[in-house]
Amino acid sequence: MIYSKGTAAVTLNSQTVTGTGTRWAKRIHAGDVFQLEVGGPLYLIAEVSSDTSLILAAEYAGSTDATADYTIVSDFSRYFSVPYPRNQDIEKASVMRRSTTRVDTLLGQLSDRIFNVEYPPGSVVDIVATPSVDTVYIGQGSGGALVTADSTVTADSNLVLADGFTLGDPLGSTITADSSTVRASSAVVTADGFNTP
Amino acid sequence: MAQYQVGTVVATNGSQTVTAVDPDAVDPNQGPDWTPTYAAQLWLAEVTSGDLFYIADDPVAYIVESVGSNTQLTLESAYQGTTVVPDGEPLTGADYAIHRDFSTNYSFPLASQGDIGLAVILQQVIIDFDTELKLLDDRVVALEP
Numbered sequence: 001m002i003y004s005k006g007t008a009a010v011t012l013n014s015q016t017v018t019g020t021g022t023r024w025a026k027r028i029h030a031g032d033v034f035q036l037e038v039g040g041p042l043y044l045i046a047e048v049s050s051d052t053s054l055i056l057a058a059e060y061a062g063s064t065d066a067t068a069d070y071t072i073v074s075d076f077s078r079y080f081s082v083p084y085p086r087n088q089d090i091e092k093a094s095v096m097r098r099s100t101t102r103v104d105t106l107l108g109q110l111s112d113r114i115f116n117v118e119y120p121p122g123s124v125v126d127i128v129a130t131p132s133v134d135t136v137y138i139g140q141g142s143g144g145a146l147v148t149a150d151s152t153v154t155a156d157s158n159l160v161l162a163d164g165f166t167l168g169d170p171l172g173s174t175i176t177a178d179s180s181t182v183r184a185s186s187a188v189v190t191a192d193g194f195n196t197p
Numbered sequence: 198m199a200q201y202q203v204g205t206v207v208a209t210n211g212s213q214t215v216t217a218v219d220p221d222a223v224d225p226n227q228g229p230d231w232t233p234t235y236a237a238q239l240w241l242a243e244v245t246s247g248d249l250f251y252i253a254d255d256p257v258a259y260i261v262e263s264v265g266s267n268t269q270l271t272l273e274s275a276y277q278g279t280t281v282v283p284d285g286e287p288l289t290g291a292d293y294a295i296h297r298d299f300s301t302n303y304s305f306p307l308a309s310q311g312d313i314g315l316a317v318i319l320q321q322v323i324i325d326f327d328t329e330l331k332l333l334d335d336r337v338v339a340l341e342p
Contacts, residue, residue, distance in 0.1 A: 093308035093315055100307055100322050104300035107329050111302075114336050 001074040001084060003027050008070040010036065010060045017060070019052040020067065028054065029078040035071050036062065045072070080106050198297045200312050201243045205290035207283055208252060208276045215250065215276070217268040218283045218290035240267045244295050249306055251317050252278060253292035258306075258321045261295065303329055 006021030017034065025048060034043040034056060044057040076083055082102045085095040205218045217238045244264050250272060251258040259272040283290040294314060298307045305325050308318050 091310055093310045093312055096308040096315070096319060096322070100305045101300055103326060104302050104305050107326075107333070108302035110333060111329075114333055 001027075001086075003072045003074070004070060007067045008034075008036075009066045010062065010068055010070075011064045012062065013059045015046070015056045015059050017054050017056060017070075019054070023051045024048050024054055024072075025051045028072050028074065031076060031081070032072050032074045035073070036065075036068050038071070082106075199309060201240075201295040201297060202293065202313065204238050205283070206252070206293045207281045207290045208278065210278065210280045211275050213262070213272045213275050215270050215272060215293075218288055219268075238267050240264050240270055240295075244270060244297070247304075249296040249318075249321060251294055251296075251314060252281070253294065253313050255279075255291075255314075256317060256320070258296070258317050 003024075005023065006019050008022070009018040009020070028045065028048050030045055030047055032045045034045050034054070035041070041061065043060065045054055046057040047055040049055060074084065075086075080102065083095050083098050085092045085099065089095050207216045207218055208214075217240070241264055244261060246261055246263055248261045249258045250261050250270070255278040257277055259274060259276065262271045262273040264270045281291040292313065294312065296306050296312070296318065298309060299305060300307055303325060306318050306321050308315060308322075312318060
């Protein structure tokens with residue numbers, strides 16, 4: 001993405017750039033590249049302070065100019081650095097490929113955090129999603145008991161523990177019931193084991 | 198892995214079957230004795246179920262359900278585009294691509310230099326992103342108090 005709305009005031013030996021008629025806050029971010037003229041020196045943007053103020057990573061080395069035309073180029077997205085394909089890219093497909101791979105990885109990490117949640121002792125486990133949760137740890141971190149996939153999640157959002165289900169033991173440690181009262185809707189872990197509703 | 202684009206194909210609106218066109222065959226519009234003798238395509242070896250098929254300049258990608266032979270494959274859903282009528286000398290159908298390169302976790306199609314119809318790939322990527330984001334969003338909504 002290229003942004004060049006408004007004008008920029010640059011000062012010799014200063015890192016601060018002040019904009020007039022600019023809306024940098026939402027459109028520009030650290031890591032973008034600032035430039036006054038095509039072919040001229042490139043400055044990495046260290047911080048975007050507001051719609052009209054940004055800080056370069058290095059001091060501006062050109063002549064002071066209060067109303068300079070400028071160009072800011074973004075090659076990566078703001079939060080997760082997903083590369084942008086651009087029309088003038090010779091290898092657009094390669095950039096698209098990197099973007100796709102990056103999103104694939106990010107979604108995988110996000111999904112792991114959402115679907116494989118570890119509940120500390122005392123947590124109330126409320127399983128209300130579609131029956132796609134197949135790993136629920138109960139107890140102390142991932143050393144806790146594992147409710148295995150043969151327990152089912154019903155449409156009314158209850159975790160129904162399967163008959164004779166086993167406490168999985170992924171890391172070789174044992175669960176002590178009194179430190180891990182966990183409720184999945186109305187299924188409760190007690191000292192006697194799991195009670196199903 | 199690069200797209201497989203060898204030869205040309207015939208696809209019929211409303212049909213799930215895609216057939217390869219033999220460039221050496223006589224135009225079927227020119228005589229009743231036309232018998233295809235396909236040679237060029239290696240679909241059995243090169244294409245697998247789950248790959249994406251699309252015709253050049255057609256905006257929709259279809260998932261390959263099965264590969265029947267080197268000259269015939271079946272799509273998961275019926276072809277929605279304009280029926281391809283082979284013609285010319287040598288006999289030519291429509292250019293096509295079978296996309297075989299997918300990401301690790303979610304099987305998003307990965308673009309490469311030389312792909313035809315980059316926009317089709319991009320569209321499929323966005324559809325897939327959208328679907329996966331919806332699944333995560335549903336899950337987060339379910340977790341919220």
